[in-house]
Amino acid sequence: MSLLELEDVKKIYGQGEIKVFALRGVDLEIEEGEFTTIFGPSGSGKTTLLNLIGALDKPTSGRVQLNGSSIGEMNKNQLALLRRQNIGFIFQSFNLIPVLTAYENVEFALKIAEKGENRKAKEKVENILSRVGLGDMLHRRPNQLSGGQNQRVAVARALVKEPKLVLADEPTANLDSEASKEVLEIMVRMNKELNTTFIFSTHDPMVMEYARRLLELKDGMICREERRE
Amino acid sequence: MYLLKIAFRNLFRRRGRTLILSLILTLAVVFFLFMESMMMGLMDITFANIIDLETPHIEIGREEFFLEADEGNILPLEETFVPDDDMLMAINETQGVLGMTKVLDFSADFIAGRHEFPVRVRAIDPLTFGEVFRNQEYLVEGEFITGNGSGIVIGERLAEFFDLQSGDFFTLRFQDRRGAFNTMQGDVKGIVSVPHPDMNLGTVFVAKEQATKALNLQEDKVSQIMVRMENRDQALTQAQKLGVEFAGRDYQVRSYRDAAELLVALEAWGYLETYFILALFLLVGGIGIVSAIVLAAIERVKEIGMMKALGLKENEIVRVFILEAAGIGAIGSLIGCVLGAVVVYWLTFYGLDMEAFLDLGDLGVPMGDKLYGAWNTSSFVLIFIFVVAIAIIASIIPSYWAARKDPVEAIQHR
Ligand SMILES: Nc1ncnc2c1ncn2[C@@H]1O[C@H](COP(=O)(O)OP(=O)(O)O)[C@@H](O)[C@H]1O
Ligand SMILES: [Mg+2]
Numbered sequence: 001m002s003l004l005e006l007e008d009v010k011k012i013y014g015q016g017e018i019k020v021f022a023l024r025g026v027d028l029e030i031e032e033g034e035f036t037t038i039f040g041p042s043g044s045g046k047t048t049l050l051n052l053i054g055a056l057d058k059p060t061s062g063r064v065q066l067n068g069s070s071i072g073e074m075n076k077n078q079l080a081l082l083r084r085q086n087i088g089f090i091f092q093s094f095n096l097i098p099v100l101t102a103y104e105n106v107e108f109a110l111k112i113a114e115k116g117e118n119r120k121a122k123e124k125v126e127n128i129l130s131r132v133g134l135g136d137m138l139h140r141r142p143n144q145l146s147g148g149q150n151q152r153v154a155v156a157r158a159l160v161k162e163p164k165l166v167l168a169d170e171p172t173a174n175l176d177s178e179a180s181k182e183v184l185e186i187m188v189r190m191n192k193e194l195n196t197t198f199i200f201s202t203h204d205p206m207v208m209e210y211a212r213r214l215l216e217l218k219d220g221m222i223c224r225e226e227r228r229e
Numbered sequence: 230m231y232l233l234k235i236a237f238r239n240l241f242r243r244r245g246r247t248l249i250l251s252l253i254l255t256l257a258v259v260f261f262l263f264m265e266s267m268m269m270g271l272m273d274i275t276f277a278n279i280i281d282l283e284t285p286h287i288e289i290g291r292e293e294f295f296l297e298a299d300e301g302n303i304l305p306l307e308e309t310f311v312p313d314d315d316m317l318m319a320i321n322e323t324q325g326v327l328g329m330t331k332v333l334d335f336s337a338d339f340i341a342g343r344h345e346f347p348v349r350v351r352a353i354d355p356l357t358f359g360e361v362f363r364n365q366e367y368l369v370e371g372e373f374i375t376g377n378g379s380g381i382v383i384g385e386r387l388a389e390f391f392d393l394q395s396g397d398f399f400t401l402r403f404q405d406r407r408g409a410f411n412t413m414q415g416d417v418k419g420i421v422s423v424p425h426p427d428m429n430l431g432t433v434f435v436a437k438e439q440a441t442k443a444l445n446l447q448e449d450k451v452s453q454i455m456v457r458m459e460n461r462d463q464a465l466t467q468a469q470k471l472g473v474e475f476a477g478r479d480y481q482v483r484s485y486r487d488a489a490e491l492l493v494a495l496e497a498w499g500y501l502e503t504y505f506i507l508a509l510f511l512l513v514g515g516i517g518i519v520s521a522i523v524l525a526a527i528e529r530v531k532e533i534g535m536m537k538a539l540g541l542k543e544n545e546i547v548r549v550f551i552l553e554a555a556g557i558g559a560i561g562s563l564i565g566c567v568l569g570a571v572v573v574y575w576l577t578f579y580g581l582d583m584e585a586f587l588d589l590g591d592l593g594v595p596m597g598d599k600l601y602g603a604w605n606t607s608s609f610v611l612i613f614i615f616v617v618a619i620a621i622i623a624s625i626i627p628s629y630w631a632a633r634k635d636p637v638e639a640i641q642h643r
Contacts, residue, residue: 056636
């Protein structure tokens, strides 16, 4: 059984007159440990697809099955539990909690995922932050860090709970090419070191170099698939 | 733990907003503590004066007599009684009794020169009067009723009204037991100035022996038995107990509160007014909190979305907002309690010159010119809890509204 299975997934926004067909039937299977890139122009449905995979939204029709359970049949709280245990998110605009330091942002995510006390929490948080190269900036708040550093905190936050799946929606869109490279390289390394499954989207051809499995999305359909080694 | 940390830090994120809302609540708290302290101070001194000078902790008399007295009618001589030994024993054995005296109150017209003025004459037993009342201590001229001789003691305002000094001549005109008009004449022995306007003007003291003679009453007849207790709480409970005991015998046992219905009503009115204004303040504060949370929710859509993506449930996000509101409530009422403590402390020590505001004497409220506040620690605790609770209640609905924001919409980069 694959980690993730999508079967004829459709997503239609809006009701009545104005309907937007964001996804028009996507079939997809992703195995544990894969490093997948979803490539496509703006408006092609990348965010919509990642939201469905991330159990943030439900499909209009079709089936999204994560780790053996189908998200279409779950209620809000069950979805929240699914996310907290299995999925790490990285967003285009970082979305760190501004009143928490880098360390606290990461620890917060860990605490949510692992209820109860964990003696190793401090170790884990410091370890992951130093892996993304922020070992000496633990106690800075997001507004005291650069964009690239913010996104690296976000990567650490997504990884600290050792999720099965990390979803990154255009993680480099707000970064300059230098910072983009750093973040992508960290993601590649983490994929190798921790065997975490990554799915990230982009519309930047430069970023595609890092892809090992490439899916091209166009008008809500997967129009091309490619594997590289 | 983290939710609390986030909520706490969010308070400092919009310092201005937090401060303004807190200050509204601070105002509410200070106002309440001030009013409560003044009200309690007023009631305390008022009841203290009533107990010392007019109606002590407990009074016992005929129902009909009290009825007429409360209406302000002519006091009925036929409702006087001779207390029997059982009754006196029962009172004496009541727990907490400090002293007991018998009085005979009747209505009369006070006449001096060409003027006359209706008064209540209180005929007292000079031996035991001091066990219960303190009127004696307020003597400003002459001497108090000491023996059974003739002569009266009047209040300062009555003296001023008739321009009398001790030693001056007076006439009291009244109807005796059979309805025949009679007079009592003699010298004003003394003048008292008590912090009780009615007593100062409308009450005249005379020795009981003189009065019973003039009224053609049997010698031991009294209108009320007056009892002094150790404290007011005891007065209320023991009055009730004695009341049950005397129930079958046509007597009424009243506590100082029963006797001062008007004041009790005034007290209730004062509290009502205080609560009403407090409610207004809190309404403003509550609306402020509602709008603050709505604003915060709009500002933090992305953050809410992020928290949901991290796997927080809606009710956990609700908690963040409610904690923030509680924080505003706590800051506001804490500052309020500190400021309130300063104000109330000052009031209990230096008092407030009431002449500057209004002459409460004219309202017939028995108190001095200066009003001292009362310190009541439980008021601080109560108002603190109450304001925090109001803040929390005000935040519940907008917090749920905030937490229901769709994560998809929230996260979308625009
Ligand atoms: N919440 C929404 N309501 C209505 N239409 C939406 C919504 N979200 C996305 N869309 C539409 O769906 C299509 C796909 O959007 P999106 O998944 O955001 O694409 P991408 O991330 O590739 O830019 C677009 O046409 C977009 O306008
Ligand atoms: Mg997008």
